[in-house]
Amino acid sequence: MARRAELNLDEYYPYLINRVGMALVAGFEAEALRRHGLSIAMWRVLAALSSNGGQRLTDLAVMTSIDVSTLSRMVTRLLRLGLVTRTRSRASEREIVVSLASKGRTLLTRLIPIARRFEGQVIAGIPDSDLAPLKRALRRMHGNLAGLQVPRRKRLA
Amino acid sequence: MARRAELNLDEYYPYLINRVGMALVAGFEAEALRRHGLSIAMWRVLAALSSNGGQRLTDLAVMTSIDVSTLSRMVTRLLRLGLVTRTRSRASEREIVVSLASKGRTLLTRLIPIARRFEGQVIAGIPDSDLAPLKRALRRMHGNLAGLQVPRRKRLA
Numbered sequence: 023m024a025r026r027a028e029l030n031l032d033e034y035y036p037y038l039i040n041r042v043g044m045a046l047v048a049g050f051e052a053e054a055l056r057r058h059g060l061s062i063a064m065w066r067v068l069a070a071l072s073s074n075g076g077q078r079l080t081d082l083a084v085m086t087s088i089d090v091s092t093l094s095r096m097v098t099r100l101l102r103l104g105l106v107t108r109t110r111s112r113a114s115e116r117e118i119v120v121s122l123a124s125k126g127r128t129l130l131t132r133l134i135p136i137a138r139r140f141e142g143q144v145i146a147g148i149p150d151s152d153l154a155p156l157k158r159a160l161r162r163m164h165g166n167l168a169g170l171q172v173p174r175r176k177r178l179a
Numbered sequence: 180m181a182r183r184a185e186l187n188l189d190e191y192y193p194y195l196i197n198r199v200g201m202a203l204v205a206g207f208e209a210e211a212l213r214r215h216g217l218s219i220a221m222w223r224v225l226a227a228l229s230s231n232g233g234q235r236l237t238d239l240a241v242m243t244s245i246d247v248s249t250l251s252r253m254v255t256r257l258l259r260l261g262l263v264t265r266t267r268s269r270a271s272e273r274e275i276v277v278s279l280a281s282k283g284r285t286l287l288t289r290l291i292p293i294a295r296r297f298e299g300q301v302i303a304g305i306p307d308s309d310l311a312p313l314k315r316a317l318r319r320m321h322g323n324l325a326g327l328q329v330p331r332r333k334r335l336a
Binding site: 027028029030031034035036037038039040041042043044045046047049050053062066069070072073085086087127130131133134135137138140141143144145146147148151152153155156157158159160161162163164166167168170 | 184185186187188191192193194195196197198199200201202203204206207210219223226227229230242243244284287288290291292294295297298300301302303304305308309310312313314315316317318319320321323324325327
């Protein structure tokens, strides 16, 4: 008979993080995105463009943790929705640069305040003295996971 | 013209948490689950059964953050794989009780040490003084999100 193996999910960091992650996605989709036909990944692309201006596809992939081929298809959808523009880079004909279209900027003007309010509801009651270690820990985990060399194309699974 | 709206993803908690959550899922699927034909949700069900024994479907749904109807289909798949058993509760004919089958216990004996090692790699370099606030913050966020009344069926989106 196998040795009795136990794992207490309630104390297991990957579960504690992932259940919050799933609820964050579901919550923000319900709160803000669904009525605009946007997925969480599409929203993330728009938000990344809001703070950094036009971006090469490769840089945008890093900023949003979305692999380049998935991102490329998503940009096509955002283009059809009139939310972004896609141009060739001046520096290199082979590089695609994605920017917010006017309609995308207008939409973000509505969504970003909702996003900030949502974040406020999510972290309500957590003292600042816990938020700083939380952010440090999340960044370290992100770095650790990147170092584990998971194939990039599986990152959105 | 719309007011310029910006959101810095790198400082936005929902993004910082969710990109770690996605990478955790992808990492553990690649590391341990794919070769056994298991999804992260199926693994979570097995892990919950490992520490708590046979469970009513409704309790298992709460423990794993998976809604009852999704869970019910998943249990059917786990049953076909021979990893769990499904019986009627003695207390109530209408209640289903899910338990680990012998084959499921054996598989967990292999997977749980991999899960613990994976967790160790993920939190490597984070001091204990940051892990305690991290856990507190994650639990608080989970509670806050539950209070936002997102429809349960969307939780796995």
